[in-house]
Amino acid sequence: MTESAPIAVITGGAAGIGWQIGQRLASDGYRVVAVDRVPGLTAEENPAGVLWRELDVTDPVAVDRVFGEIEAELGPIAVLINNAGIQRHRGIEDLTWDEWSAVVNVNLHGVFACLQAAGRRMLANGGGRIVNISSISARGSAGRAPYATTKAAVIGLTSTAGAEWAARGVRVNAVAPGYVDTGVFQQGVAAGTLNPATILSRIPAGRLADANEIAAAVSFLVSDNASYMNGQTLYVDGGFMVDYGVPLAKKPE
Numbered sequence: 001m002t003e004s005a006p007i008a009v010i011t012g013g014a015a016g017i018g019w020q021i022g023q024r025l026a027s028d029g030y031r032v033v034a035v036d037r038v039p040g041l042t043a044e045e046n047p048a049g050v051l052w053r054e055l056d057v058t059d060p061v062a063v064d065r066v067f068g069e070i071e072a073e074l075g076p077i078a079v080l081i082n083n084a085g086i087q088r089h090r091g092i093e094d095l096t097w098d099e100w101s102a103v104v105n106v107n108l109h110g111v112f113a114c115l116q117a118a119g120r121r122m123l124a125n126g127g128g129r130i131v132n133i134s135s136i137s138a139r140g141s142a143g144r145a146p147y148a149t150t151k152a153a154v155i156g157l158t159s160t161a162g163a164e165w166a167a168r169g170v171r172v173n174a175v176a177p178g179y180v181d182t183g184v185f186q187q188g189v190a191a192g193t194l195n196p197a198t199i200l201s202r203i204p205a206g207r208l209a210d211a212n213e214i215a216a217a218v219s220f221l222v223s224d225n226a227s228y229m230n231g232q233t234l235y236v237d238g239g240f241m242v243d244y245g246v247p248l249a250k251k252p253e
């Protein structure tokens with residue numbers, strides 16, 4: 001990584017999938033800035049030298065200020081990964097307004113604030129790449145209404161921004177991961193609302209995703225290998241979305 005390396009900003013980049021994406025983009029040659037509410041990085045854990053800045057993506061004024069500071073100090077933002085996300089597990093009939101709003105604020109308003117703040121700069125700079133992190137939950141997910149709703153909305157925002165900015169050199173795509181053994185999955189397991197055995201039985205690949213497999217898809221989408229991809233959502237889910245969840249009773253003869 002050199003001083004002149006292109007700048008990649010990743011929200012929620014101090015932990016989980018975001019952390020792995022940051023490591024991957026650093027090894028791809030980007031100078032990576034993880035923006036997050038928490039530092040979560042020690043020098044030992046951070047051999048790639050990912051930079052960190054405090055940012056709560058639900059504050060659009062702070063988003064614009066921090067993105068401006070990054071550009072002023074490091075150079076144009078070439079890549080944005082909208083990864084920060086949270087969830088609340090509760091049935092719709094019991095969900096509080098605060099729970100609904102917390103998830104919408106991070107997973108949708110935060111994604112929009114960052115996409116707009118980075119997109120404006122990329123348009124002015126002559127180009128850029130954005131990847132939004134959605135989820136297989138976008139298809140509907142019992143007990144996680146605000147999560148499923150916001151992850152579906154992210155797909156709509158991705159296709160719209162992809163169409164709007166395609167002719168001006170800014171590519172916008174999404175990655176929709178299946179289950180990964182990181183924050184949002186672990187919180188559900190700890191709360192007892194996600195059952196790993198049930199989930200595994202539902203995944204055609206028979207295992208969870210490794211965060212590196214999500215990072216590899218992001219790496220592809222921001223690379224020139226994906227130069228004609230715009231507005232797409234790439235599912236990285238071990239076959240979850242192409243199977244409707246009824247395993248064969250036995251191997252066909």
Ligand code: NDP
Pocket residue numbers: 011012013014015016017018035036037038055056057058083084085086106110133134135136176177178179180181182183184185186
């Ligand atoms: P983690 O909880 O491990 O990491 C998310 C990071 O985002 C945390 O550091 C978190 O900080 C940060 N964050 C949360 N809210 C904000 C905010 N307002 N501003 C800035 N940073 C914030 O989650 P995962 O790695 O599991 O998930 C990452 C993304 O992948 C999410 O968008 C998630 O929805 C998506 N995803 C995850 C799947 C999984 O199975 N794990 C499956 C499909 C999609 P803090 O600790 O303070 O909350």
